Amino acid sequence: MSNKTKSKNNQELTYQVVLSYKVSHNYPLKTFLTECKDKLNISIDIIWNNIEYTKKGYPKLPKSNEFKRNLRNKLLENWNYASHYIDGVIKTAYSVLESWLSNYKRGYRTKTKPKVERLFVRVKTTLIKYDKEKGEIRITIKPRKEYLVLNIKNEWFFDKVKDLSIGEIILKENEAFLTFKDNLNYSDKEIVVGVDSNLKSLDLFHPIEGWIRVDLTELHRLKEVYDKKIDFLKSLLKKCPLRVMRKIERLFERRRNRVKDFLHKLTIQLSRLFHNAIFVFEDLNKRKMYKNKYFNRRIDRTNWNSIIQKISYKTIVILVNPAYTSTTCPICRSKMESQEGQVVCCNCSDSFNRQLVGCLNIFKRGLGKIKELMGGSGVTTTGTEVSFRKLMTSNPNVVYCVDYNGKYLIRVG
Numbered sequence: 001m002s003n004k005t006k007s008k009n010n011q012e013l014t015y016q017v018v019l020s021y022k023v024s025h026n027y028p029l030k031t032f033l034t035e036c037k038d039k040l041n042i043s044i045d046i047i048w049n050n051i052e053y054t055k056k057g058y059p060k061l062p063k064s065n066e067f068k069r070n071l072r073n074k075l076l077e078n079w080n081y082a083s084h085y086i087d088g089v090i091k092t093a094y095s096v097l098e099s100w101l102s103n104y105k106r107g108y109r110t111k112t113k114p115k116v117e118r119l120f121v122r123v124k125t126t127l128i129k130y131d132k133e134k135g136e137i138r139i140t141i142k143p144r145k146e147y148l149v150l151n152i153k154n155e156w157f158f159d160k161v162k163d164l165s166i167g168e169i170i171l172k173e174n175e176a177f178l179t180f181k182d183n184l185n186y187s188d189k190e191i192v193v194g195v196d197s198n199l200k201s202l203d204l205f206h207p208i209e210g211w212i213r214v215d216l217t218e219l220h221r222l223k224e225v226y227d228k229k230i231d232f233l234k235s236l237l238k239k240c241p242l243r244v245m246r247k248i249e250r251l252f253e254r255r256r257n258r259v260k261d262f263l264h265k266l267t268i269q270l271s272r273l274f275h276n277a278i279f280v281f282e283d284l285n286k287r288k289m290y291k292n293k294y295f296n297r298r299i300d301r302t303n304w305n306s307i308i309q310k311i312s313y314k315t316i317v318i319l320v321n322p323a324y325t326s327t328t329c330p331i332c333r334s335k336m337e338s339q340e341g342q343v344v345c346c347n348c349s350d351s352f353n354r355q356l357v358g359c360l361n362i363f364k365r366g367l368g369k370i371k372e373l374m375g376g377s378g379v380t381t382t383g384t385e386v387s388f389r390k391l392m393t394s395n396p397n398v399v400y401c402v403d404y405n406g407k408y409l410i411r412v413g
């Protein structure tokens, strides 16, 4: 870290990272969890019965405050545990139905109501007390009557979390998933990396190493394999709807798990490789604001969001405006024109690779945003003074791919 500039507003300089750990317990929770599950299914029932259909026949979940208030009151009838659990139940019911809805729209699910069989409950932080000295976590089950106490003093991760604040807990019959919030500081980081997502690669701009590519062909391939199988089964749907639908659901589940596993490894290995970096991504939610013509690249939105989410659990992530990132000249900021995978600047008349221009522009916008956050005074991270032109190569300087069995990305080129 070359410069220790701090802004007056220190709050903006910190960033939260969530760490999660699993511990086991022998507390008898079956009755409580069964009642939670029953309430969850009742909640799903009620929301389901109030689904409205648009003119085109699309289902829409009821979301008005009045509906939610009535739902909450209804669920609180005959409820002997802390009422905050009902809020968690409602939140879960909505997320179950949102996920049904998105699969239904894509044709992966039928119009059958989802039912939850698993025994679990989300515990809001208002029900948790964390004594850092004793390493004790106390969860309220029934206010002033029943508590579950977990002691984590001897757990392997205690040293990592003893000074952090505790977040939501997921309780299951014999285990609990704990989350802790860690405040990362911008000034702990030394480098900024801009990341651009393309259909078969992530392209990174690193201020010292230049253009780095992470190959995603494997991810693309495994998705295609499943999509082909699913498409084939869809063509058989008329002959034997129920059996085929069940097969499709199973395939879809497996596809999702494979993709999840790949993205998990990708993001862990990426954050290990650049452990001292702030990652800059495009804010895709802002994409809706612009017309499609500025975004002629094909990308997979779901992967993109999940990559950002997963990396932000591990390190600092900054989102920048995505408009024109692939058509602005990184040297003189003039408009560029596409020519067979290359982009040519109308002003400097230099031509560059489009993917490189994308991640370089994202990198530069990230630097700008960090300067703003740091109070606009001084240079904050290594690399700002680097000559971009020197790093503008026609091919990636390094190519990595995900290692399924190892800890680090493998260098392949």
Ligand SMILES: [Zn+2]
Pocket (backbone or CB within 6 Å): 329, 330, 331, 332, 333, 334, 345, 346, 347, 348, 349
């Ligand atoms: Zn130019």
